[in-house]
Amino acid sequence: MNFTKTTEQDSEYNDLEKMTISELLFNINKEDKTVPLAIEKALPQIEKLTEQIVDKLKNGGRLFYMGAGTSGRLGIVDASECPPTFGVSHDLVIGIIAGGDSAIRKAVEFAEDSTEQGWNDLLEHAISQKDIVIGIAASGTTPYVIAALAKCNENGIITGCITCNENSPLATTASFPVVVVVGPEFVTGSSRMKAGTAQKLVLNMISTTTMIQLGKVKGNKMVDMQLSNNKLVNRGINMLASELQIDVLTAEALLKKYGNVRNAINNYKNE
Incomplete structure (x- = not known):
């Protein structure tokens, strides 16, 4: 299957160091505006994945996000915001990052290259067929995530993913892939930019829609939010x-x- 890493392709802008602050900000914003349009094309995929999540959570299952680096951090942010926003248990949506919790703040060298640790991390949470696991990786090539999803598939656990490269190994491994093709980054290969924004927006959509479907919103209000401040x-x-x-x-x-x-x-x- 043909696979091109558009997230790694050369930026459509050059000589960035010669641009003024105004030009840099204008051009970054110009690129950022393309992200929601790229997500719109993936809405049918996001819907299929969200249907699976709602079904699992309504039947006592949990939602796991798995990623490395920026992708892992975005998953953890989304998971950590579900209890205060919707009053759910901290065990309902769980974010796992390659390298463990210390990697949230500081990059852990080569953690994302392990093909065994991802599955081991899921086993620590007693993963089962009641649960659903979403791998997050802009490149779609992160071994930690791909290997964990492959193991989930072997064990009858439903898998999804959020990636920004079509036909990537991650997209072809997940049962319910979400592929948002945002194209080359403003700074070549800096996937914390458009790709990261796309992942964050998709995660917002998935968790918010799921929680509404689980009855955690009344009208348009967060009636189950924790009164923590x-x-x-x-x-x-x-x-x-x-x-x-x-x-x-x-x-x-x-x-x-x-x-x-x-x-x-x-x-x-x-x-």
Whole structure:
């Protein structure tokens, strides 16, 4: 199968060091604008993958993101934001990065080249056929991710991926691939740029759509969010005041009494 790494192809811009700050910013922004259009072409793939995720999570399974470097960090960011945003368990969406948690801050040399560690990392979480695993790799060639997905396939675990190269080894390994072709980067090979933006946007779409389908949003509000800081407490109070048509002080008392927005709404109606 023909495979070209468009993420590694030469930038369409040259002599970057001769550009002014204004020119650099304008051209980077120009490239960034192409990302949502590239994602639009992949919407049918994203839908198929998300359907699988919703099905697994509705039936007691978990969602795993796996990646190395920027891709691994993006998965961890998305996973870590699900509990505070949607009030779900920290064990429902799990991000795994090559090289372990220390690699979140500092690159771990050659961690992404292991063909065994990815599967071992999944085994530490007692991975099973109830779960679903998404490999994230802009290049689509990361051994850590590909080998883990191949092992999942062998063991009857559904796999997906988010990559930016068509017909890549990762795209052909995953059962439900999402391929967003963003083309060459502004700085040749710097896939933390357009490719990273594409991955972040797709992850946002997948987790948000999944959580809405799991009933974690009411109307357009995050009624299950954790009230972990003053900003979120105030947001919760305003949600209650608006939803129940009550004054702010009553809303504040309700929130304090019942702990979160959903409980407050449900109990207020029963009071």
